[in-house]
Amino acid sequence: MKLLVLVTILWAFSFSLIGEFLAGRVDSDFAVLSRVLLAALVFLPLTRWRGVPGGMKLGIMATGMLQFGITYLCLYRSFSYLTVPEVLLFTIFTPLYVTLLDDAMYRRFSPVALLAAAIATLGAGIIRYDGLSEDYITGFLLLQVANFTFAAGQVGYKHVMQRYPLELPGYRTFGYFFFGALVIALPSFLVFGNPDKLPATGLQWGILAWLGLAASGLGLYLWNRGGCQVDAGTLAIMNNALVPAGLLVNLLIWNRDADLGRLALGGLVIAFSLWVNNRFRRQALA
Incomplete structure (x- = not known):
């Protein structure tokens, strides 16, 4: 749980940094590719090549293709159609x-976890429901693909690690996650990338470096490791903690208008969903 909270704080800045400094200015495919390459370079010297089952390598690569490759390509494109608050919504x-x-x-149905996730969704909706732009349908569909693949990557990584319980630190195999993401990001840039929209300022390069090394490299590793330590209900709820965190950053740093009453109410609803999950899911599993 602590790891998920730490990464939530780290990622709270990412939405605003992308929306304020990169979206529409830097080619989205290049932005994703640069993040993948930087994160992969962090884990390359740490990666264990021998003694790791082939199924585990492929499984982690698949989660990287989903959770990073496809997710971030869709996420960056969505900023061309949506504002930062709409993306958060x-x-x-x-x-x-x-x-x-x-x-x-697991071939099961957990009504408590689903109820808690639905309450968390309601809380986030309270925070961020307002007027939508004309391009919201395109942006909405792009983000639903991103949401689904991000969720699939989280769940998939947790199940891969449970299936292959090696006596090996997680960071020794997490490099395969970014190698998988590279399988998606590199061809996408080669086919769809725009060489005329590469970073033009030191600030843009610096933001990409931060997003690649900290938000992607460190953040995705810690998030997935944290996801392995909690149940699905808690992991689901923590995905929505990004909404109030991201809005606070957008409000305090970029001085965007926000309804503080709705922010507080939505935050309380999300906190309540976490309590519901912790209280009743344990009883259901007992």
Whole structure:
């Protein structure tokens, strides 16, 4: 749980940094590719090549293709159609996907976890529901693909690690996650990338470096490791903690208008969903 909270704080800045400094200015495919390459370079010297089952390598690579490759390509494109608050709004469905996918993997149905995720979704919706732009449908669909693949990557990584319980630190195999993401990001840039929209300022390069090394490299590793330590309901709820955190950053740093009453009410609803999950899911599993 502590790891998920730490990464939530780290990622709270990412939405605003992308929306304020990169979206529409830097080619989205290049932005994603640079993040993948930087994160992969961090883990390359740490990666264990021998003694790791082939199924585990492929499984982690697949989660990287989903959770990073496809997710971030869709996420960056969505900023061409949506504002930062709208992007935050449309990410509120990720908890539902996490819960449903986890249940599907175990061939079960957990009403408590689904209820908690639905309450968290309601809380995030209270925070961020307002007027939508004309391009919201395109942006909405892009983000639903991103939400689904991000959820699938989280659930998939957790199940891969449970299936292959090696006596090996997680960081020794997490490099395969970014190698998988590279399989998606590199061809996408080669086919769809725009060489005329590469970073033009030191600030843009610096933001990409931060997003690649900290938000992607460190953040995704800690998030997935944290996801392995909690149940699906808690993981689903923590996905929506990004909404109030991201809005606070957008409000305090970029001085964007926000309804503080709705922010407080939505935050309380999300906190209540976490209590519901912790209280009743344990009883259901007992």
